[in-house]
Amino acid sequence: MSNVTTNFNDRTVEYEQLLNDFKQLLKKNNLKFTIQREVILETLYNSDEHLTPEALHHLIQEKYPELNTGIATVYRTLSLLEDSHVVTSLSFGAQGKKYELGAKEHHDHLICTECGKITEFVDEEIEKRQQAITKELGFKMSDHSMQIYGICKECQEKAK
Amino acid sequence: MSNVTTNFNDRTVEYEQLLNDFKQLLKKNNLKFTIQREVILETLYNSDEHLTPEALHHLIQEKYPELNTGIATVYRTLSLLEDSHVVTSLSFGAQGKKYELGAKEHHDHLICTECGKITEFVDEEIEKRQQAITKELGFKMSDHSMQIYGICKECQEKAK
DNA sequence: ATATCTGCAAAGATTTTGCAGGATT
DNA sequence: AATCCTGCAAAATCTTTGCAGATAT
Numbered sequence: 104m105s106n107v108t109t110n111f112n113d114r115t116v117e118y119e120q121l122l123n124d125f126k127q128l129l130k131k132n133n134l135k136f137t138i139q140r141e142v143i144l145e146t147l148y149n150s151d152e153h154l155t156p157e158a159l160h161h162l163i164q165e166k167y168p169e170l171n172t173g174i175a176t177v178y179r180t181l182s183l184l185e186d187s188h189v190v191t192s193l194s195f196g197a198q199g200k201k202y203e204l205g206a207k208e209h210h211d212h213l214i215c216t217e218c219g220k221i222t223e224f225v226d227e228e229i230e231k232r233q234q235a236i237t238k239e240l241g242f243k244m245s246d247h248s249m250q251i252y253g254i255c256k257e258c259q260e261k262a263k
Numbered sequence: 264m265s266n267v268t269t270n271f272n273d274r275t276v277e278y279e280q281l282l283n284d285f286k287q288l289l290k291k292n293n294l295k296f297t298i299q300r301e302v303i304l305e306t307l308y309n310s311d312e313h314l315t316p317e318a319l320h321h322l323i324q325e326k327y328p329e330l331n332t333g334i335a336t337v338y339r340t341l342s343l344l345e346d347s348h349v350v351t352s353l354s355f356g357a358q359g360k361k362y363e364l365g366a367k368e369h370h371d372h373l374i375c376t377e378c379g380k381i382t383e384f385v386d387e388e389i390e391k392r393q394q395a396i397t398k399e400l401g402f403k404m405s406d407h408s409m410q411i412y413g414i415c416k417e418c419q420e421k422a423k
Numbered sequence: 424a425t426a427t428c429t430g431c432a433a434a435g436a437t438t439t440t441g442c443a444g445g446a447t448t
Numbered sequence: 449a450a451t452c453c454t455g456c457a458a459a460a461t462c463t464t465t466g467c468a469g470a471t472a473t
Contacts, residue, residue, distance in 0.1 A: 135427055138471095156463085172430085174463090222400065232386055242413050242415055244411055248410050252404070254403040254405065255402055293452080296447075332454085333454065334438090334455095335440085338437095
């Protein structure tokens with residue numbers, strides 16, 4: 104099972120692609136390409152974490168203080184990106200929503216309800232079963248998301 | 264693989280059990296068993312949905328208006344229940360946190376993006392894989408949620 | 424030149440907290 | 449009787465919105 108044409112394994116090309124898609128999306132909706140929007144996309148791309156709007160804003164303020172990006176712009180851009188399915192949001196036990204780029208390879212989430220840590224994983228078996236189930240029910244799948252909640256190894260040990 | 268002792272398949276007994284566990288929990292922490300706390304537990308138990316604090320409060324106000332339960336009590340009780348791992352909170356993309364009893368059988372969702380219909384399903388294969396994955400990573404699973412988005416059979420036919 | 428964006432600050436929403444009277448142990 | 453709970457309302461957070469100047473097309 105190979106998929107040579109889609110997997111460049113080259114982060115620069117990958118980001119260029121993402122950025123281009125984003126520009127296209129904006130153009131199609133008569134929206135403008137601004138430095139703030141680019142910086143938000145880039146910061147999400149370069150983060151391995153699931154970011155809260157506040158954390159994202161903070162990162163941007165640190166890296167590009169001269170832009171003086173407002174938190175309102177972060178919220179507005181995240182909504183835009185979520186509506187367009189470019190990012191997805193998650194939330195767990197603690198408070199607030201967290202965002203991540205949806206363009207990354209598909210993966211599911213293991214979420215610790217004690218410390219909030221999110222671990223990503225991909226399981227071929229599960230992906231296959233999902234396709235089998237939807238096919239069986241005549242459902243045309245466009246997307247899916249899965250979260251497993253529980254307590255991570257570290258927090259279990261701490262509790263002892 | 265049988266598990267005769269734990270599966271009564273009798274909702275009344277199941278609820279009694281849950282309620283007893285809850286009472287024990289309260290006693291152990293020098294907390295008091297109040298009518299509001301019971302009603303909150305019961306309403307969560309009887310709901311098939313994942314409820315927001317507001318929705319839960321609304322249901323309770325409708326069913327037991329004479330209690331005049333305050334939203335603050337709902338929040339306080341949900342925190343208590345969540346800290347004790349009796350309920351888990353999660354969020355499905357849209358806004359706000361949603362709560363459900365952790366004791367319920369797992370179920371996944373097939374969501375039609377055209378008509379909004381939600382179909383629940385359980386798949387043994389997926390359940391097994393989830394357990395295998397969490398075990399492998401030393402993670403203690405309490406709950407999971409999975410949503411598959413797409414277009415249901417009926418809507419596909421309508422579109423023709 | 425026009426339409427959209429942005430930061431700011433104010434408004435809305437959501438969640439938490441202090442307090443005084445009420446309920447449970 | 450002592451302790452904990454509750455509803456209420458105020459406070460603290462989190463998110464959205466209106467506006468006037470700035471920026472992208």
